[in-house]
Amino acid sequence: MPDALWGPVLRPDGATFRLWAPSAEGAALEVEGRDPVPMRAAGDGWFTADAPARPGDRYRFRLADGLQVPDPASRAQAEDVHGPSVLVDHDGYRWRHDGWRGRPWHETVLYELHVGACGGFAGVRAMLPRLRDLGVTAVELMPVADFPGARNWGYDGVLPFAPDAAYGTPQELKALVDEAHGLGLSVFLDCVFNHFGPDGAYLHAYAKPFFDEGIHTPWGAAIDFARPEVRAFFEECAIMWLRDYRMDGLRLDAVHAIADQPWLDVLARRIRAEVTGREVHLVLENEGNTASKLAPDLFDAQWNDDGHNVLHPLLTGEREGYYEDFHGDGARKLARVLEQGFLFQGEEMPHLGRPRGEPSAHLPPTAFVLFLQNHDQVGNRALGERLSALAHPEALRAAAALLLLGPQIPMLFMGEEWGATAPFLFFTAFPDKFLADAVREGRRKEFAHFAAFRDPASRERIPDPNAEATFTASIPDPSEAVRAPHDAVLALHRELLALRHAEIVPRLRGARAAGAEAVGEAAVLARWTMGDGAVLTIAANLGAAPASARAADARVLFETASGAADSLATGTLPPRSTVVLLGPAA
Numbered sequence: 361m362p363d364a365l366w367g368p369v370l371r372p373d374g375a376t377f378r379l380w381a382p383s384a385e386g387a388a389l390e391v392e393g394r395d396p397v398p399m400r401a402a403g404d405g406w407f408t409a410d411a412p413a414r415p416g417d418r419y420r421f422r423l424a425d426g427l428q429v430p431d432p433a434s435r436a437q438a439e440d441v442h443g444p445s446v447l448v449d450h451d452g453y454r455w456r457h458d459g460w461r462g463r464p465w466h467e468t469v470l471y472e473l474h475v476g477a478c479g480g481f482a483g484v485r486a487m488l489p490r491l492r493d494l495g496v497t498a499v500e501l502m503p504v505a506d507f508p509g510a511r512n513w514g515y516d517g518v519l520p521f522a523p524d525a526a527y528g529t530p531q532e533l534k535a536l537v538d539e540a541h542g543l544g545l546s547v548f549l550d551c552v553f554n555h556f557g558p559d560g561a562y563l564h565a566y567a568k569p570f571f572d573e574g575i576h577t578p579w580g581a582a583i584d585f586a587r588p589e590v591r592a593f594f595e596e597c598a599i600m601w602l603r604d605y606r607m608d609g610l611r612l613d614a615v616h617a618i619a620d621q622p623w624l625d626v627l628a629r630r631i632r633a634e635v636t637g638r639e640v641h642l643v644l645e646n647e648g649n650t651a652s653k654l655a656p657d658l659f660d661a662q663w664n665d666d667g668h669n670v671l672h673p674l675l676t677g678e679r680e681g682y683y684e685d686f687h688g689d690g691a692r693k694l695a696r697v698l699e700q701g702f703l704f705q706g707e708e709m710p711h712l713g714r715p716r717g718e719p720s721a722h723l724p725p726t727a728f729v730l731f732l733q734n735h736d737q738v739g740n741r742a743l744g745e746r747l748s749a750l751a752h753p754e755a756l757r758a759a760a761a762l763l764l765l766g767p768q769i770p771m772l773f774m775g776e777e778w779g780a781t782a783p784f785l786f787f788t789a790f791p792d793k794f795l796a797d798a799v800r801e802g803r804r805k806e807f808a809h810f811a812a813f814r815d816p817a818s819r820e821r822i823p824d825p826n827a828e829a830t831f832t833a834s835i836p837d838p839s840e841a842v843r844a845p846h847d848a849v850l851a852l853h854r855e856l857l858a859l860r861h862a863e864i865v866p867r868l869r870g871a872r873a874a875g876a877e878a879v880g881e882a883a884v885l886a887r888w889t890m891g892d893g894a895v896l897t898i899a900a901n902l903g904a905a906p907a908s909a910r911a912a913d914a915r916v917l918f919e920t921a922s923g924a925a926d927s928l929a930t931g932t933l934p935p936r937s938t939v940v941l942l943g944p945a946a
Contacts, residue, residue, distance in 0.1 A: 365592045367433035367521060368419075368447055374412040375447060379421050379431070380405050380589050381566040386424040391417055392444060405567070405589070415449035429562040433593065434506070434522045435600075436530055440791075441508050441518050441560030450604040453534045460541035462608050462639025463497055465660050466726050466868040469764075469857060470548065470771035471496040472734055474784075475504055476511060477835045478774065481528035485536040488543050490838075494777055494850075495857025498546040500611060502735055504533070505552065508559040509789030511831045513735065514550065515613065516557030516788065520597050530605075537606050546608035548643070549601050553594045554617040555579035559795055575619050585620035595630050602635045609641035611663075616647040628658040643729060649702045649717030654727045661769055664728040666703035668737055670694045674882050674902045675732075675751040675759060680810050685711045691878035698766065698886040698898075699876035701728045725767035725871055725888065732759055733773040735784065742807045742822045744783030744834065746776070753845070754936035755902045757852060757920045761938040762900045764856040765864060765918060767871045767888050772853070775836035779849040785823050787831040796826040856918065863917055863942060867892050880907025883933055893945030899928055900938040909933040914943030 369376045377389050382405025389397040389409040399407035399421070413419060418438050422428050430437060434445035471491055478484045484499070491499060503514030506522040517524075523533050537547045555577060556563070563570045570590055575582035584590055601607045615624055628642055644653060644662045653659050669686040670693045673679055679687035686693060686703070697703050701720035709716040720727075731737075738746055747756055756779075763770050775782065786803060790796040804819040813819045823830040840846045870891030879885045882903030888896045897914060901907045909928060916925045917940040924937040933939070 364596045365589065366596050367431065367435065368413075370415070370447070370449060371410075374410060374414075377409050377411065377413075377419065377421075377431070378402075379407045380570075381407055381421075381423065383568045384423045384425075384566040387566075388422045389419060390422055390428070390444075391419045393417075396422065405569075413447050415447050415452060417447045418444040419447060420444045423566055427562075427565060429566065430519065432519065432563055432567075433596070434519050436522050437506050437519060437525055440525070441506050445522075448530055450530070450600075453531055455534075455606070456538050457541040460606070461637070462641075463544070463546050464639060465641050465769070467497055467861075467865050468546070468641070468769050469495060469497045469860065470500050470729065470769065471498065471774065472500045472502065472731075472771055473774040474502045474513070474735065474834075475527045476831070477784075480526070481523075481532040481536045485532075485539050488536075488540050488545060492543045492545055494854055495861060496545065496772070498548055498608065499540060500548040500771070501550060503550045503552050503613070507557055509791055511787050511789035511828070512557075513739065513786065513788075515552055516559070517552055518557045518560040518562075520552065520594075521600055534605055541606070546639075546641075548609040548611055548641070549605075549607045550611045550613055551598060551601065552613045553583075553597070554614050555583065559790060559792055572619070577617055582617075582619050585618060585623040591623060591626065595627055598627060598631060599634055602631065602640055608639065609643060609660075611643045611645065613645050614647070615644050621648075621650070624653060625658055628653075632657060647716070649704055649720070651702065651705070651718040651720040651723060654720075654723055661727050661729050663734075663771075664697065664701065664730045664768065666701075667694075667697045667728065667730045667768070668732065668734070670697055670703060671732060671759060671902075672737065672747075675747060675755055678750075682711045685709055689878075691880060691882055691884050695876035695878050695884045695886065698768075698884060699873040701725070701768075721873070725873065726769055726868060728768045729771050730763055730766065730768040731771040731773065732756075732763055733776050734771065735773065738773065738784040739786050739834075742810070742813060744785035744823075746780060746783065748779040748781065748849075749783075752904075752936060754921070757849075758900055758902055758936050758938040760852060761856060761918055761920050761940060762898055764853070764860055765940045766886075766898060767864065767868055767890075767896065770860075775838075777850055777853040778838075778841035778846040780836040780840060780846075782834060782836045785830045785834045786825050787834060788825045789828075789831075790826060800824045800826060859917055864896070867894055867896070871896075879909040879933065880905065883907030883909060885909050885911065885933075889945075895943045895945070897941040897943065898938065899933050899941075901933045901935060904935050906935055907933040911939070911941055912943060914941035916940070917942050 387399045387407045399409040431445040435448035436446040505517030506519040571581040572584040673687040704717040807813040867890035874887040876886035883901035910931045919925045921937040
């Protein structure tokens with residue numbers, strides 16, 4: 361395999377270091393404990409140097425103006441994002457489960473978690489047997505790329521090749537993945553390729569062409585994916601996580617913020633060509649609802665934000681912010697999501713003021729990742745409330761059955777399986793006081809147009825993201841799961857996932873929607889013809905009033921309320937209930 365453009369390359373006699381610094385007049389390599397080595401200009405803005413360095417050595421680059429910077433493709437950092445990089449030998453880890461080849465996509469049950477809130481890489485590793493026993497098949501790590509400070513959601517990362525030292529070492533992350541594979545679990549990583557965080561992104565200083573000043577984003581100038589060096593940076597990063605850490609899949613954050621949309625196809629095809637011999641899955645977060653990207657040689661699935669945004673108002677009655685576009689006529693909208701995947705398939709979305717999406721009815725249900733909660737939808741609330749604090753327990757029970765027994769790929773957010781009481785708040789630990797103050801005040805201004813926070817005094821209730829207490833309040837307490845009423849919520853999720861693996865997953869290949877309709881203000885009746893010809897029927901009523909619905913005779917897989925299936929057979933779906941039926945081929 362040819363050398364990558366970005367990052368150090370170990371050789372028998374040392375290492376070769378490369379830096380793309382087209383805005384710098386020169387650069388020197390500084391390996392700790394050795395004299396600086398002038399770097400040679402290699403053309404097109406590249407500088408290179410060879411040095412007798414070994415794994416574990418610390419190094420950085422000194423630019424001609426005296427600025428010391430870490431390697432932008434650093435594989436590990438010694439002293440946070442402003443400190444020296446550490447030379448890492450990825451071949452030094454000895455994999456215990458070398459024969460792992462992954463799991464097919466249709467088997468996937470995702471579990472999203474924040475590594476820091478779960479005790480770092482070692483803490484997540486300790487959780488794995490519990491998640492396997494729950495029925496999860498894939499753990500999805502929120503971004504781990506190195507960020508400033510000791511706490512962060514991960515979306516302020518500035519060194520995307522380097523796992524943050526606050527979570528553990530590269531070897532500990534590999535041990536986590538290795539342990540997961542031994543338990544039959546896949547590991548997905550959330551990657552942020554659409555922006556860098558506000559502190560420590562030194563590329564702005566010495567590689568100005570990395571960014572397109574003519575395109576502005578919420579994070580400043582857009583990353584310029586028209587540049588081959590920039591494309592290589594992110595392509596090599598994605599392949600590193602899949603090859604060197606043996607991740608089973610990537611979730612690409614907010615790809616609608618990438619101006620060069622065709623590059624996404626280039627990235628997917630390169631990954632498919634270079635990471636072979638095992639199951640590798642690629643998932644998008646894409647506000648654009650670009651259904652054409654969900655193709656066999658591109659991306660397996662997309663987070664179905666439309667599905668969540670319809671379900672949330674049905675469960676809570678909320679309609680502020682972007683929920684306004686999903687609130688009215690919620691049952692009809694939910695029926696469309698269940699039958700066709702996206703709600704917005706080219707129609708104008710009032711909140712955005714423009715059309716959104718492409719037709720998606722032709723896609724299989726497994727092209728969509730459905731969820732009731734995730735880090736964004738909980739943590740981007742002012743007070744970080746989970747659905748367990750917002751929705752009626754029986755309605756939430758009904759929604760869980762719809763989620764976990766439906767044919768779209770389900771995802772749980774950490775602690776959801778027992779109804780965790782801890783909020784999930786927005787937290788940071790920016791060392792720079794000016795930046796910390798700006799984030800706190802910006803966070804409070806963000807909610808000024810919400811009814812509960814229009815009074816300036818009320819906004820003082822919004823936790824300070826930089827306070828350590830905000831982070832500690834966001835750590836779920838697994839000991840809750842053995843106490844009522846959480847033990848019943850956990851038992852429900854275990855039962856539903858066991859049913860999913862026994863009855864739904866074996867029939868998912870080739871499953872297609874067979875129609876869905878609203879049968880009440882908050883009730884739907886949906887059917888799918890499964891891969892073996894059986895008909896899956898889900899009748900879900902998330903509202904407080906009974907709905908008029910009738911389903912053909914079929915085997916009852918699950919009912920969230922005793923007698924709900926009998927009632928459905930006679931034409932009534934009780935309030936806050938879900939009935940799941942499996943019938944023979946039509």
